[in-house]
Amino acid sequence: MALRDELGPYFGEYGGRFVPESLIAALDELDAAYQTAKIDPVFQEELANLHKTYTGRPSIITEVPRFGEHAGGARIILKREDLNHTGSHKINNVLGQALVARRLGKTRLIAETGAGQHGVATATAAALFGMECVVYMGEVDTERQALNVARMRLLGATVIPVTTGSRTLKDAINDALRDWVANVDTTHYLLGTVAGPHPFPVMVRDFHKIIGEEARAQVLELTGALPDAVTACVGGGSNAMGIFHAFLDDPSVKLYGYEAAGDGHLTERHAATITRGRPGVLHGARSYLLQDDDGQTIESHSISAGLDYPGVGPEHAWLADTGRASYLPITDDEAMQALRLLSLTEGIIPAIESAHALAGTIKLGKELGKDATILVNLSGRGDKDMETAGKYFDILDAAALADEDAAAIRSGALGTGASE
Amino acid sequence: MSRLADVIAARKAEGSGALIGYLPVGYPDLATSIEAAVALAENGVDALELGLPYSDPVMDGVVIQRATQAALAGGFKLRHGFDAVAAITARVDTPVLLMTYWNPVVQFGVDRFADELVGVGGAGLITPDLIPDEAAAWLEASDRTGLDRVFLAAPSSTDERLKQAVDQSRGFVYAVSTMGITGARSDVDSAARGLVSRLRAVGSTSACVGLGVSTPEQVREILDYADGAIVGSMLVKALADGGVDAVAAAATLLATGKGPVEGALGLPSSTVER
Secondary structure, eight states: OOGGGOOSSEETTEEEEESOGGGHHHHHHHHHHHHHHHTOHHHHHHHHHHIIIIIOOSOOEEEOHHHHTTTTTOEEEEEEGGGSGGGBTHHHHHHHHHHHHHHTTOOEEEEEESSSHHHHHHHHHHHHHTOEEEEEEEHHHHHHTHHHHHHHHHTTOEEEEEOSTTSSHHHHHHHHHHHHHHHTTTEEEOOOSSOSSTTHHHHHHHHHTHHHHHHHHHHHHHHSSOOSEEEEEESSOHHHHHHHGGGTTOTTSEEEEEEEOTTOTTSSSOBOHHHHOEEEEETEEEEEEOBOTTSOBOOOOOSSGGGOOSBOOHHHHHHHHHTSEEEEEEOHHHHHHHHHHHHHHHSOOBOHHHHHHHHHHHHHHHHHOTTOEEEEEEOBBSGGGHHHHHHHTTOOOHHHHHHHHHHHHHTTSSSGGGGO | OOHHHHHHHHHHHTTSOEEEEEEETTSSOHHHHHHHHHHHHTTTOOEEEEEOOOSOOTTOOHHHHHHHHHHHHTTOOHHHHHHHHHHHHHHOOSOEEEEOOHHHHHHHOHHHHHHHHHHTTOOEEEOTTOOGGGOHHHHHHHHHHTOEEEOEEOTTOOHHHHHHHHHHOBSOEEEEOSSSOSSOOSSOOTHHHHHHHHHHHTTOSOEEEESSOOSHHHHHHHHTTSSEEEEOHHHHHHHHHHHHHHHHHHHHHHHGGGSOSTTTTSOOGGGSOO
């Protein structure tokens, strides 16, 4: 069987459904609706039309020779998911699931979010389809991604800061699951990555595989050959599965997933799940996870909120074990330097998440040399990361920002009394 | 065959049913959690459900989340779960089940976990995030050791899945009273009555209702149609607010719900729905 044909619920020994019985009926209902939609030309046309007129697909590819000079002179081609509406690949999955939810008669979408990109995409789809939207976001993340919280609220979503556990993405998923158990009749849980119980890993992958399908044809057209390697960053792993999938059965194409290594994968502060974790059960599936000897989940650390997750999708765990894909760690600093390099050499500011893929590509290019072609999934744009980057490179005029804030407060523009 | 089923059957033979009480191990500390569990057993609770604190308890509401989080912050280790079962079973005859999310068992090793539990006198496991479909290793280990295994049944479950839960459970089936998570509710959903009747139809002789149960009146109402009532968050709250004495008092009060209806609470019988 072709690797592309894996349909779950298991990928090797990974995947499955480790959830309370109360959710099984909803997962079965979702699976059935998705299976029907997948082969329904009306659904496919609806989604394709949305991608054409709303998302902005197909996304282009961009060759980046000046950046490539720093990557061993290799030919580097970016798949520009950063140019999608809402600024990342997340919209691909969100529109697909929202359409399925609508077919199921659900009127309320709930989602978890880390950096806020998936939350923004979900809030966008809810606004587009006239659905109620609740986004769970760890309290720590609402503080470090305040602008995305404002975006979601502007789009009509309710953002609930999660105050339990480590108050980050994994706890937001826990609260979203609790909400779903209690409101499953009206509510669809729009999970944002290729993790969770079946059918999420396979369904989310399918909604993102358009990335690789487009890119494979685009690279063939541009270069007349398949790339030697395809690279992507991996948190939960949705953008990586999206671009890997079309190449799974092209044995000449090497696949590389770059995990967030934070301060370094040998320190205590990282999110390098496959590199440093071991198999276990979290959030409904068996996969690699960061855990202590007792099986308690360990908190992850990354400068990139979108990769700051102690688990990973089960299909990646399987691709890692079988050796079809390789997963390597990239530190915060390596990612930030790559972010700056792409900005300086090509005029493209990537998301910090995607900068991990760029940093890995620099190393890989040096390894493969100038004859190699490497396709990189540029999964998101960096606008949301300007505060982090500004502080990191000490190019943010913090005093001026503070003055601006203070002036706004003095004039009452940010105060609660502003509307009175 | 199953100590738990025997205890439940005995309570039923008396014309009542079993009261099952939940408390987490290690909250507020290991010694107090053991004392509190013993206090439950000594004040009318027929079976104990000891929760193992876990970092990602998706089935639990805020009361239990706070307690288990505090236990983890206080240094809870899996080992303490077995220590607690050993200490409790040395003092009381009441069957002790562990309630645990699945990953800690996987990491400990399913067979090793079962053997340890037997060694300390435990009766079995309640597994809130393990469905029978994924439980091959646990089915085998529990058959080998004779431990009870309690799977959940939900109002949303199909008849086919209810039958699977009944067939694969030993001791009792945990009938989830409502679509939701743990936490006291003023009304235990009427869905519970319907669910138990559906469980009966697929052959259940031992079905206990949990989620939202917090008063003797609710216990009585449940025992009218089910074989046991499970109380959790209310006991955890009592422990948080008033320590072991408050837990003992709460158990005593809840146990009045097991008694004969007339005058058990000094209430006119008309206030008790039958």
